[in-house]
Amino acid sequence: MITHQLARSLPFMDPTIALHKPIDPCEHSPLIRGLVLSLNYAVEHGGIGLTQTGAMNRKFVTFAANAFNWPGYTAKELLLVNKVLDEHKMPPLEPIHASLRHFKLVRRYKDKLRITKLGKNMLKDPQDLFDLAAPVYLYRFQHAPPARQQDYLAQFWHVFLNVLNLEAEAGCTVRDLMRILYGFEDTDNRALTYCESRLELKYDILKPLCWLGILREDREGRDLLEDGIYYKTPLWYAALHLESDPEVGLRRLS
Template sequence: MIEFRSLADDEPSLSYSPLLRGFLKTFAYVAEHGGIGLTASKGFKRNFVHWAAAEFDWPGHTEADLFAVNKVLNEQDFIPLSDIHFLLTTLKMGRHYKGQFKLIKAGMEVSQHPGRLFGIITPFYLFEIDHSVWTRFPDTEIMLNWNVFLNVINVEAENGALGADLRRTFYGEPTAEHFPHYDVVMANLYTQVLRPLIWTGLLQETRPAKSFRSQESVFMKTPLWNAALKLETDPQVKRATLH
């Protein structure tokens, strides 16, 4: 069973969450400017996307990362911002009104309570959003069981775990059929499980310089993991740390 603890608004470990940081900065922008301009297709306008790229400081999607492959940025070029926009409207914190995104009362209220906001957006983001839309190989399915994922990672990543070891733990050794170009199972595990955990601030990824392979990354729990999650394997982790 997955249980999230209620966090105080001044909980220090909340600073580890890029998703929460993106929400709070978006709220601050709306408060200052009155809203966010929308394109004809209802995406955030480029001036805000460029501002967000600089302000969010998103791991793997920094301003430098994004402009290295784009001359200008539209919302769809900044995947985390698209996710935040979707969450804001789906969770009814804001709405589109006369060509702008505006906060509604619920959004204004929760914007003042980071701990409560984290408790709303994180479970929904992890468990309700279909992260497979961002994978390059949607036809290669992986069995999604968040209770298993979180309880196993709770143990395996206590002192850091290689991506390749997590892949092996969940799905066994890769075989030739997994490599039309590269290990598609590892790619989907990263996109649908590990990256969402990183973006919510529960995991941190350290990737070797010039490496593009998540198999070579080390994944470690952040202080926010222990502050926010209550898991069945917690006693096992605690016993291991005492020995």
């Protein structure tokens, strides 16, 4: 079970995330695909237009909604609840915008974000872009909103990844992971600690892994309120070496 006390007492090391097999990360990673499409847009349009407040303008947001093919945030899905698309109405643009600026792939010039020399170099090989952005996005980006920020969770990425390495091989649900990681059973689902832990697991751990593209959620046949089944993607196998890999010889953690 993951606790605040355990977080303070255990040393940790984030598993290395870097591609060791040839693969196109854009095929599996919404984040990398979004970065590449954004950089290409900046090349073709002389930059990404900004509003007076510094947000990406509606022209680019509309392009992103149509082009990114981001699960759960396609133009069709977004326009069901929004008449117009501003940056803050498309949540995936938060890590995209932050990553473009953080890694200096673009620079602001007047009312546009213009691609830099580094950004042009990264366009030549998305694998290099994945190696640059993936560990920072997963381990250092603040995935939780301010009201739910829990710094202690960041100390346990090695636990989450090793458990998922085993459980998501054949597919697992949030319910499965709640039992394995926290010791919760279905009868605990009305307890406050259960609800808080489930929220953190689903949105601060599983969602970033899916947005990075090393995990995917299969939602076929499920409504909006139902959780899907989580599976590892080919990008997982190409980017991670973990203590729980079969060749290491450790027993199943669950």
